[in-house]
Amino acid sequence: xxxxxxxxxxxxxxxxxxxxxxxxxxxxxxxxxxxxxxxxxxxxxxxxxxxxxxxxxxxxxxxxxxxxxxxxxxxxxxxxxxxxxxxxxxxxxxxxxxxxxxxxxxxxxxxxxxxxxxxxxxxxxxxxxxxxxxxxxxxxxxxxxxxxxxxxxxxxxxxxxxxxxxxxxxxxxxxxxxxxxxxxxxxxxxxxxxxxxxxxxxxxxxxxxxxxxxxxxxxxxxxxxxxxxxxxxxxxxxxxxxxxxxxxxxxxxxxxxxxxxxxxxxxxxxxxxxxxxxxxxxxxxxxxxxxxxxxxxxxxxxxxxxxxxxxxxxxxxxxxxxxxxxxxxxxxxxxxxxxxxxxxxxxxxxxxxxxxxxxxxxxxxxxxxxxxxxxxxxxxxxxxxxxxxxxxxxxxxxxxxxxxxxxxxxxxxxxxxxxxxxxxxxxxxxxxxxxxxxxxxxxxxxxxxxxxxxxxxxxxxxx
Amino acid sequence: xxxxxxxxxxxxxxxxxxxxxxxxxxxxxxxxxxxxxxxxxxxxxxxxxxxxxxxxxxxxxxxxxxxxxxxxxxxxxxxxxxxxxxxxxxxxxxxxxxxxxxxxxxxxxxxxxxxxxxxxxxxxxxxxxxxxxxxxxxxxxxxxxxxxxxxxxxxxxxxxxxxxxxxxxxxxxxxxxxxxxxxxxxxxxxxxxxxxxxxxxxxxxxxxxxxxxxxxxxxxxxxxxxxxxxxxxxxxxxxxxxxxxxxxxxxxxxxxxxxxxxxxxxxxxxxxxxxxxxxxxxxxxxxxxxxxxxxxxxxxxxxxxxxxxxxxxxxxxxxxxxxxxxxxxxxxxxxxxxxxxxxxxxxxxxxxxxxxxxxxxxxxxxxxxxxxxxxxxxxxxxxxxxxxxxxxxxxxxxxxxxxxxxxxxxxxxxxxxxxxxxxx
Numbered sequence: 001x002x003x004x005x006x007x008x009x010x011x012x013x014x015x016x017x018x019x020x021x022x023x024x025x026x027x028x029x030x031x032x033x034x035x036x037x038x039x040x041x042x043x044x045x046x047x048x049x050x051x052x053x054x055x056x057x058x059x060x061x062x063x064x065x066x067x068x069x070x071x072x073x074x075x076x077x078x079x080x081x082x083x084x085x086x087x088x089x090x091x092x093x094x095x096x097x098x099x100x101x102x103x104x105x106x107x108x109x110x111x112x113x114x115x116x117x118x119x120x121x122x123x124x125x126x127x128x129x130x131x132x133x134x135x136x137x138x139x140x141x142x143x144x145x146x147x148x149x150x151x152x153x154x155x156x157x158x159x160x161x162x163x164x165x166x167x168x169x170x171x172x173x174x175x176x177x178x179x180x181x182x183x184x185x186x187x188x189x190x191x192x193x194x195x196x197x198x199x200x201x202x203x204x205x206x207x208x209x210x211x212x213x214x215x216x217x218x219x220x221x222x223x224x225x226x227x228x229x230x231x232x233x234x235x236x237x238x239x240x241x242x243x244x245x246x247x248x249x250x251x252x253x254x255x256x257x258x259x260x261x262x263x264x265x266x267x268x269x270x271x272x273x274x275x276x277x278x279x280x281x282x283x284x285x286x287x288x289x290x291x292x293x294x295x296x297x298x299x300x301x302x303x304x305x306x307x308x309x310x311x312x313x314x315x316x317x318x319x320x321x322x323x324x325x326x327x328x329x330x331x332x333x334x335x336x337x338x339x340x341x342x343x344x345x346x347x348x349x350x351x352x353x354x355x356x357x358x359x360x361x362x363x364x365x366x367x368x369x370x371x372x373x374x375x376x377x378x379x380x381x382x383x384x385x386x387x388x389x390x391x392x393x394x395x396x397x398x399x400x401x402x403x404x405x406x407x408x409x410x411x412x413x414x415x416x417x418x419x420x421x422x423x424x425x426x427x428x429x430x431x432x433x434x435x436x437x438x439x440x441x442x443x444x445x446x447x448x449x450x451x452x453x454x455x456x457x458x459x460x461x462x463x
Numbered sequence: 464x465x466x467x468x469x470x471x472x473x474x475x476x477x478x479x480x481x482x483x484x485x486x487x488x489x490x491x492x493x494x495x496x497x498x499x500x501x502x503x504x505x506x507x508x509x510x511x512x513x514x515x516x517x518x519x520x521x522x523x524x525x526x527x528x529x530x531x532x533x534x535x536x537x538x539x540x541x542x543x544x545x546x547x548x549x550x551x552x553x554x555x556x557x558x559x560x561x562x563x564x565x566x567x568x569x570x571x572x573x574x575x576x577x578x579x580x581x582x583x584x585x586x587x588x589x590x591x592x593x594x595x596x597x598x599x600x601x602x603x604x605x606x607x608x609x610x611x612x613x614x615x616x617x618x619x620x621x622x623x624x625x626x627x628x629x630x631x632x633x634x635x636x637x638x639x640x641x642x643x644x645x646x647x648x649x650x651x652x653x654x655x656x657x658x659x660x661x662x663x664x665x666x667x668x669x670x671x672x673x674x675x676x677x678x679x680x681x682x683x684x685x686x687x688x689x690x691x692x693x694x695x696x697x698x699x700x701x702x703x704x705x706x707x708x709x710x711x712x713x714x715x716x717x718x719x720x721x722x723x724x725x726x727x728x729x730x731x732x733x734x735x736x737x738x739x740x741x742x743x744x745x746x747x748x749x750x751x752x753x754x755x756x757x758x759x760x761x762x763x764x765x766x767x768x769x770x771x772x773x774x775x776x777x778x779x780x781x782x783x784x785x786x787x788x789x790x791x792x793x794x795x796x797x798x799x800x801x802x803x804x805x806x807x808x809x810x811x812x813x814x815x816x817x818x819x820x821x822x823x824x825x826x827x828x829x830x831x832x833x834x835x836x837x838x839x840x841x842x843x844x845x846x847x848x849x850x851x852x853x854x855x856x857x858x859x860x861x862x863x864x865x866x867x868x869x870x871x872x873x874x875x876x877x878x879x880x881x882x883x884x885x886x887x
Contacts, residue, residue, distance in 0.1 A: 122872070402627035403627050429625070
């Protein structure tokens with residue numbers, strides 16, 4: 001068997017793994033990365049990137065349908081729009097292909113050896129990779145497990161046929177006439193609203209009594225309102241029980257059985273870490289439930305074995321994995337590093353978008369902190385008016401005594417780009433006065449950030 | 464202008480090398496003839512090496528802790544460099560602790576001109592007023608956090624002076640430089656940081672000697688109590704008459720006399736065991752080492768030929784040697800040649816100790832604290848001045864029996880002080 005020895009072996013070339021490998025290569029470590037599918041992982045191939053492409057297409061289409069229906073607030077008219085979903089998908093595929101190529105080029109530039117195949121641990125230092133040309137043994141001083149996650153499959157409705165996961169939803173040949181979505185988390189709602197805009201009759205089924213259960217109701221309110229405007233039916237407290245004869249069987253909150261006729265059933269009930277088929281049983285790593293337990297240096301219970309990204313638990317976000325990957329590469333290179341981030345911003349690309357960074361008011365209070373909260377509504381923002389997106393707000397949470405910003409949340413059209421400012425403020429340890437004292441360019445949505453800080457300080461100007 | 468190479472001189476009989484323990488100069492300093500250049504240490508004494516010429520130091524050979532051979536180059540002095548009146552008479556001043564240097568503007572050195580004057584460090588205007596935040600995540604920018612991690616600083620220990628207690632780069636740098644400072648707010652604060660103290664010079668000698676003794680010699684320690692009431696009475700009488708010629712008597716001269724007498728009966732204890740050669744050298748003369756605590760550490764000056772000294776002479780020699788040892792002026796000869804040793808911590812002497820034998824000797828006598836204790840005299844408890852002797856022996860060559868006999872003999876002699884002065 002072909003045998004390779006290296007300093008660092010990364011298993012999985014998703015956003016965590018490829019960043020780790022590139023950084024390691026840049027630091028001069030002899031690095032090998034193994035990927036069984038395409039470079040870029042779920043994020044690039046079947047997640048963040050392709051879904052944003054589809055959402056963009058849906059938003060453009062929505063403008064046209066609104067205009068065609070004569071509902072434009074500013075006199076826009078259009079003929080009946082049409083969409084060639086296959087072409088939209090191929091546009092999206094081209095973006096993915098370019099990014100795949102980019103990841104490969106960056107890895108090669110950093111002198112990382114890329115091996116395609118399924119990796120399996122033999123022991124903590126040795127991995128066997130089944131490649132197309134046979135098995136290869138890789139011996140590494142350090143191994144990083146970055147195998148990511150996959151959509152959870154419900155036993156009552158296995159993927160296949162008309163029951164699809166988010167991956168298949170991103171490459172449909174045509175827009176389903178009727179789409180049932182199981183799970184009102186961010187993936188289900190992002191895709192559900194996109195298809196609603198593209199013309200599907202969408203029904204969302206959620207077992208919990210509210211949508212986006214990880215966010216507070218103030219933030220999810222505008223999203224719920226918009227879903228209603230888009231004609232999306234949301235069944236809360238309802239159990240999806242199976243698919244039969246082109247319909248989703250549901251037990252509603254009041255106990256009644258209901259059949260939702262659907263051409264496709266999209267199941268988005270969460271993601272499960274990819275820890276099987278890896279030979280992890282050879283290592284007997286400590287686990288946290290299904291996730292691999294890690295410490296503040298992303299170290300597992302076995303010396304020299306690290307884990308990053310979705311296999312290590314929530315929040316399952318690409319940018320968390322990237323930061324972990326970069327840190328682990330530096331640790332393997334012998335640099336003193338440990339996880340000391342103050343916040344991991346998260347975004348729902350719903351309509352409107354939701355951004356969170358740091359603690360919500362409730363989270364801060366339940367942690368026993370005395371807080372002050374400042375909120376600025378976009379209905380008072382000139383820029384929001386001119387973008388025809390007055391729904392939503394920016395909210396700043398700060399320590400009551402020291403004024404140190406603990407968390408920032410926003411909901412509104414186009415707020416995802418504000419996440420940079422929110423993250424920076426928290427990471428820098430900004431106090432409310434820091435934000436209030438920074439000139440924010442006019443007219444932008446960002447002014448609302450400054451106003452929210454001023455509001456928390458008790459002297460807002462524009463509200 | 465010529466360069467004069469200062470070589471490490473012969474610092475003592477039979478000494479082939481010496482350890483560099485202190486530099487009094489650094490490159491660029493101007494020295495005058497006989498200004499001290501460095502201190503070196505032989506296995507016993509510290510010797511100051513003066514500069515044989517005046518000029519500018521252009522090279523120094525070796526770092527503190529290095530062992531240098533006699534005759535090797537110690538420093539190079541450029542002769543003919545202008546030595547103005549302002550030349551520092553005491554170059555050692557330049558090596559004042561950094562803390563003092565922070566506030567004292569550096570003296571103007573006349574040469575070399577190219578050397579930039581070190582920027583005087585301003586005293587930090589604001590101390591770290593904020594209390595460190597324990598447990599909570601410290602508030603600091605990612606750049607400051609990285610800097611702290613690379614400096615090995617736990618930011619939770621650093622007080623932040625920024626808004627909301629944010630730790631600024633200045634806070635971190637001040638912490639790195641001076642450690643946690645600032646007014647002590649109520650409550651206790653943990654300290655972090657590790658001070659590295661290089662084990663050099665005398666401390667290294669002591670460390671090596673102790674390790675040698677304890678690793679080679681299987682010690683047996685005997686603790687015996689001694690009634691020193693009669694001896695103390697005698698001592699009081701003898702000390703009552705003050706005589707400028709005669710020093711005050713402590714207990715040690717009596718103990719030395721007792722040891723001389725006891726050793727005459729057991730010469731095997733007044734010996735050096737050359738374990739490499741498998742040879743015990745019994746000495747006719749009794750040379751008693753006295754373990755003395757000095758500011759630099761433990762040294763053992765030697766009262767030579769105690770058998771030929773009377774009690775007053777022993778006392779006088781003890782006073783002289785103690786003073787020289789404490790001043791650091793004791794010579795190599797005065798610090799070597801013992802055949803048996805006494806260790807006494809005076810009032811700190813505790814109830815019992817386990818003295819470490821002064822290798823390659825075979826016995827050491829430890830003096831413990833004197834105290835008045837109730838003793839049973841057969842009919843009643845009576846107050847007695849009691850003192851313990853803790854004595855260790857090399858069990859390879861001294862059997863427990865012989866050790867016990869020696870200790871009992873010491874006890875007998877001290878408890879009956881008249882016998883100390885009888886010629887046998």
